[in-house]
Amino acid sequence: MSEKAIVCKDLTKRFGDFFAVNHISFDVDQGEIFGFLGANGAGKTTAMRMLCGLSYPTSGEATVAGYNVFRQQEAIKRNIGYMSQKFSLYESLTVRENIRFYGGVYGLSDKQLKEKGDELITKLGLEKEAKMMVGSLPLGWKQKLAFSVAIIHQPRIVFLDEPTGGVDPVTRRQFWDLIYDAAANGITVFVTTHYMDEAEYCNRISIMVDGRIDALDSPANLKKQFDAASMNEVFYALARTAKRSAD
Amino acid sequence: MKQFMVFVRKEFYHVFRDRRTLLILFGLPVMQILLFGYALTTEIKNAEIIIVDHAGDMASQQLTTMIAASKYFDINARVVSDEDIYKAFKKGKVKCAVVFPSGFGNDLQHGQTAQIQIIADAADPNTAKTLTNYLTAIIGDYQQQISPTANVPMRIEPVTRMLYNPEMNGSMNFIPGVMALVLMIICTTLTSVSIVREKEMGTMEILLVSPFKPTYVVLAKAVPYLALSLIDLIIILLLSVFLLDMPIRGNIILLFLESTLFIICCLSLGLLISSVTRTQQIAMMVSMMGMMLPTILFTGFIFPLENMPVPLQVVSNAVPSRWFYVIIKAVMLKGLGIGVIWKETLVLAGMTTALLIISIKSFKTRLS
Numbered sequence A: 001m002s003e004k005a006i007v008c009k010d011l012t013k014r015f016g017d018f019f020a021v022n023h024i025s026f027d028v029d030q031g032e033i034f035g036f037l038g039a040n041g042a043g044k045t046t047a048m049r050m051l052c053g054l055s056y057p058t059s060g061e062a063t064v065a066g067y068n069v070f071r072q073q074e075a076i077k078r079n080i081g082y083m084s085q086k087f088s089l090y091e092s093l094t095v096r097e098n099i100r101f102y103g104g105v106y107g108l109s110d111k112q113l114k115e116k117g118d119e120l121i122t123k124l125g126l127e128k129e130a131k132m133m134v135g136s137l138p139l140g141w142k143q144k145l146a147f148s149v150a151i152i153h154q155p156r157i158v159f160l161d162e163p164t165g166g167v168d169p170v171t172r173r174q175f176w177d178l179i180y181d182a183a184a185n186g187i188t189v190f191v192t193t194h195y196m197d198e199a200e201y202c203n204r205i206s207i208m209v210d211g212r213i214d215a216l217d218s219p220a221n222l223k224k225q226f227d228a229a230s231m232n233e234v235f236y237a238l239a240r241t242a243k244r245s246a247d
Numbered sequence B: 001m002k003q004f005m006v007f008v009r010k011e012f013y014h015v016f017r018d019r020r021t022l023l024i025l026f027g028l029p030v031m032q033i034l035l036f037g038y039a040l041t042t043e044i045k046n047a048e049i050i051i052v053d054h055a056g057d058m059a060s061q062q063l064t065t066m067i068a069a070s071k072y073f074d075i076n077a078r079v080v081s082d083e084d085i086y087k088a089f090k091k092g093k094v095k096c097a098v099v100f101p102s103g104f105g106n107d108l109q110h111g112q113t114a115q116i117q118i119i120a121d122a123a124d125p126n127t128a129k130t131l132t133n134y135l136t137a138i139i140g141d142y143q144q145q146i147s148p149t150a151n152v153p154m155r156i157e158p159v160t161r162m163l164y165n166p167e168m169n170g171s172m173n174f175i176p177g178v179m180a181l182v183l184m185i186i187c188t189t190l191t192s193v194s195i196v197r198e199k200e201m202g203t204m205e206i207l208l209v210s211p212f213k214p215t216y217v218v219l220a221k222a223v224p225y226l227a228l229s230l231i232d233l234i235i236i237l238l239l240s241v242f243l244l245d246m247p248i249r250g251n252i253i254l255l256f257l258e259s260t261l262f263i264i265c266c267l268s269l270g271l272l273i274s275s276v277t278r279t280q281q282i283a284m285m286v287s288m289m290g291m292m293l294p295t296i297l298f299t300g301f302i303f304p305l306e307n308m309p310v311p312l313q314v315v316s317n318a319v320p321s322r323w324f325y326v327i328i329k330a331v332m333l334k335g336l337g338i339g340v341i342w343k344e345t346l347v348l349a350g351m352t353t354a355l356l357i358i359s360i361k362s363f364k365t366r367l368s
Helices: A043-053 A073-079 A095-104 A109-126 A140-150 A169-184 A196-201 A219-225 A230-239 B004-018 B019-039 B058-067 B080-090 B103-109 B125-144 B170-199 B203-209 B214-243 B253-278 B280-298 B310-316 B321-334 B338-365
Strands: A006-013 A017-027 A033-038 A059-064 A080-083 A157-161 A188-192 A202-209 A212-217 B047-053 B073-079 B096-100 B115-120
Touching: A006 A043, A006 A188, A017 A043, A017 A188, A017 A212, A033 A169, A033 A196, A043 A157, A043 A188, A073 A080, A073 B103, A080 A140, A080 B203, A095 A109, A095 B004, A109 A140, A109 B253, A140 A157, A140 A169, A169 A188, A169 A196, A188 B019, A196 A212, A196 A230, A202 A219, A202 A230, A212 A219, A212 B321, A219 A230, B004 B019, B004 B058, B004 B103, B004 B170, B004 B214, B019 B170, B019 B214, B047 B058, B047 B080, B047 B125, B058 B096, B058 B103, B058 B125, B058 B170, B058 B310, B073 B080, B073 B125, B080 B096, B096 B125, B170 B203, B170 B214, B170 B253, B170 B280, B170 B321, B214 B280, B214 B338, B253 B280, B280 B310, B280 B321
Parallel strands: A033 A188, A033 A202, A080 A157, A157 A188, B047 B073, B047 B096
Antiparallel strands: A006 A017, A006 A059, A202 A212, B096 B115
């Protein structure tokens, strides 16, 4: 196997007595689509924030794109893309201005910005909308655009935090086409979701319960392991063991 | 640097596409300057006054003429008995009375303390205070005229506030205060929503995950607002000079530099508010209401600081506009240079640095 995109060993985040993330260990391969599942409050977001360099782990080890999460947060930030559950483009900027802004923040040159921007707009079929305010686009288009912008600088890894919340099934399917595209281009995709049909699209998934990772394998193997017909059943079987109440 | 410019350009887009921001930016200063400059002035004109002249000599007549000539007083009547004074006050039209005792001119000429009684209708204490202040100033002027060498024993202390304001135009002191107030409110309000807006929209997370440094986020946000606030400053100055007849006696470049310093100070304060609040509404409330009251109370343009209890005077030192008020008054009204206001400038510069550092620090600590 090629170099690992993410390596986690006993990663822990503690707030006082509360273990938000409790000694989790896992690896993600380069180019893999890795589903990061768990009920609300299970610790997904906290774990993800640590990997993105937004928060320091209390203990444990982790490298992202080969860089240490304690010491090389800046290098990590240059090598990852991020898209959150909250919509993450500027509504009062046009499609093209958003592309130029985010590309510019990642240090792309004017020439690259132009090329990438054209390519992206053509790919998403937004030629007519390029000069429209993002706020006036339908949600599904915004999400697709946000994802494309998140990987405009060709990051090694892209983190997606519930990217398809509130989007209709057809658009979700299209969104996953974009994810497959990105993975085919060698970008590792680290995605959290609450939709179990989306979990099936991942190469491997982990399921967090109460700050721990209770299961980690390919969807097919997990179904076998839990003797379940669908990912839904696997998820329920694990989530039922949770002691923490979701908030 | 290029990343920084990309960010600054984005901020400009935000400002020009947000009606609310534009309204605050250009509507608010015009409205406030006009409102405060015209409506809320403490100046009183044509107050009715009665003169009781027991002396009837040249000095008392000269002084009466001066009072009559000022635009603040209209002489309602000249009466002779004390009884008449009370009758006049009871009718309510007369606000003030001046009583010259017999031998007034004589006392004055012989270099003794000449007494003069001022009676004011203190049912409205503020008006009474203002009118007695005006009268004291007129008397002071008169004394200056008759004995320019300032004969100490007969000198009545003129109120310091009027010293550089011989026309005793009340708004002269007021307008610089309003300028400080308006700049303070606008600069803090505008910047205070700028960071918190990104938190609300969810774009902040993306910025934090990007390689763009948090310090730059804060600084890049301040740049467009600084540019726009300077435009505001020009508008405010133009309004003050051409509409409200404010003089600019000092160096205009110094005035701009000092104002820029004050603006940066307020911007930093706004950034601080923005990085500690959670919603735009709260940020706006804090910067508008929270700043308005201390600014009005502690700048000294409505309530003189010297009259406040010492603890409050100490508190007033923490209000940036208090220092800026002293500075612009010195530069605009008195035409003084940096030599006189370097202390205030230093205080303001210190505040600015501290606020900027704190806002960057508090912004960073929010990250982890």
